[in-house]
Amino acid sequence: MGDIRVHEFMSLDGVIDEPRWTFEYGFDPKMGEALAGAMADCQGILLGRITYEMFEPAWSPRTAEEDPGAPFMNDTMKYVVSSTLEKGTWRNSEIVGPYNADVIRRLKESVPGAIYVSGSGTLVRAMLADGLVDELHLFVYPLTRGEGPKLFGGTPARKFTLANSEAYDNGVLYVRYHHAG
Template identity: 60%
Template sequence: MGTIAVHEFIALDGVYEDPRWTFEYGFDPKMGETLGAITGASTAILLGRTTYEMFAPAWSTRTVEDDPGAPFFNDTHKYVVASKEPGVAWGPSTRLPYSADAIRGLKETTDGTIYVSGSGTLVRALLRDGLVDDLHLFVYPVARGTGARLFEDDGAPTRLALKEHDVYDNGVVHLTYGQA
């Protein structure tokens, strides 16, 4: 049975939207090691349609020489949670309508980790339905003030248990949470 590992870059105030603001902090090599460990254990990718459509043009032309993560993103089977077919095609992929039962079925038929990045609407639903096994938050030392937040203002409380934490030289803190 598979597990779901979510990875998000967020600000102190929970903003995850359009993470170009993270560039000013640089990318600590130890962050790459952490992300490599997460993706290295992954045998499938689960994305919301919008994130899939944003990732496809960014990753589909990259090679291992451009980015060591390119083979993972391009060759790993992607499950796209969407009510309609995505507007782009990218590597091996399957559209999957969202339901807690459909995601549980995916977990039951997947060996290894199912990796999720971005996909805020999907991640909120997975958290609400108790389907996230590992929530990896890379928290940047800035409060954005505006932008989509991972946890909605009117959402139900989400209780989590801290599993691990790391602090990187660029000021980013990596927090790994599991179900409480």
């Protein structure tokens, strides 16, 4: 069974909305290395509809020369949780229907490697509530947002174990947690 690895850009107060607010901090190359590590043996990408609809036009035209993450994002099978989409428009996409914990469990069992999740806050909160997230890869930015969707808003208490952390020159802190049970 593969792991589900969630990657989020978040503020100090836990907000994970559309990350334009991260741009002023730049992207430290070491952040790319951490993301590459999170994706290393992933054989699937799991996305909610909103993130899928944001990612498809942003990633589908990119090449490896423009962004080293483009082959992974474009060539890897994408599973989309949505109650409104009927057909994917991005290559290697499958709509799995509305959120259902059993469907996600079956994906974990059928995908040969790990499954990568980016953004997709509603989906991630549901998976956290159902104990389906195995790793959190959080890039914590040195600001508070006050308002906005929180990563852990409304989820039950869960324990995680720190696996790794790094601080970058742009003030961002990367923390990787494993689900503790």
